[in-house]
Amino acid sequence: MSDKPKGKLNVGVDLGTSNLLIYVEGRGTVFNEPSYIAVDKMTQKVVSVGYEAAELVGKVHDKIEVIKPLSNGVISDIGMIKEILLFTFDKLFVNSTSQIDRLLICIPSEISETERAAILRLGHELGVEDTRIDEEIKAAAIGCGVDIFHPAGRFVMDIGGGTTDFGVLSLGDVVLSKTITVAGSYFDKQITEYVKETHQLEIGPQTAEKAKVHLASLTGDLPTDENGNVLTFEVMGRDLVGGLPKMVVLKAEEIRKVLLDCFESVKASLISTLEATPPELSGDLIDNGIIITGGGAMIRGIQQYFADVTHVDIHISETPLTDVVDGTKKLLKIDQKHYFGEF
Ligand SMILES: Nc1ncnc2c1ncn2[C@@H]1O[C@H](COP(=O)(O)OP(=O)(O)OP(=O)(O)O)[C@@H](O)[C@H]1O
């Protein structure tokens, strides 16, 4: 355990492609909002962050830019990540990041060394000497209650906004991991393409995401409303033929078809990760099964879908959107990188 000076705080950050979450020791998860930032292009001043910035997507004039600083699990704009963190930390710590003793930022497994170095530098620029980074998949596993600290294989799949991460963990760390960019945003893009081709309608990314969240399913009966009618969702956009605004009613079966196509790659990557897993750990999967977390874990029928693929138990996290940040809570207490035994 760390010898913390009195009044100093440990802070954990899940820097997600879709959502930014911040945990502050003693205060809990104090920030959980979309990873968007709106900036005044003339003055470079931050206009808003999180929900307020997300509301502006596609609706601003040319003097304001709305930026998502991570895409496909890759940091596309480190400067803007710094601005988002500065803006939120200023609000959370009343202009004093000097209250932060230890800062843990969770990042995707396949991030480059340059990106790692940039994140660490960022922590130092924020004034936190003890800045650490750790892998999202590890934090996610701990956050959803998996005991990764024993010599037994644990398999976790995190279907986020930018990436789907597969991780095999044992003895407190990641043994093997794989990341693909087939995840929430990709599903939204494929829905957009489908609507364009099938209904000659151009829709925005936010609309595609809403349709996905409302209708998403992979197996089993199609989702229904309280009257037993198969769910539908009205999407508005621009008619590709006439150029005028148009509304189309999307059916749950249409979204299932798009998602099933997307999940072919998720399935293939899961199988290739299982094939690459050392045999002793692979055997543990029979007892422990696979845990699914991240926003994609909420797709209806996902448990049965992967049970059919793998023939092992599939556990769906009950808190898929907060597992990574919940995991930071424990990771922040660890002084050494590898930890064995109980906390
Ligand atoms: N009920 C739902 N059904 C399907 N998808 C959902 C649902 N709820 C949220 N999502 C999707 O989950 C994704 C966000 O998940 P999450 O917050 O785990 O991502 P993230 O951590 O920000 O991204 P990453 O880990 O890839 O950097 C979004 O694409 C969102 O549309």
Ligand SMILES: [Mg+2]
């Ligand atoms: Mg995530």
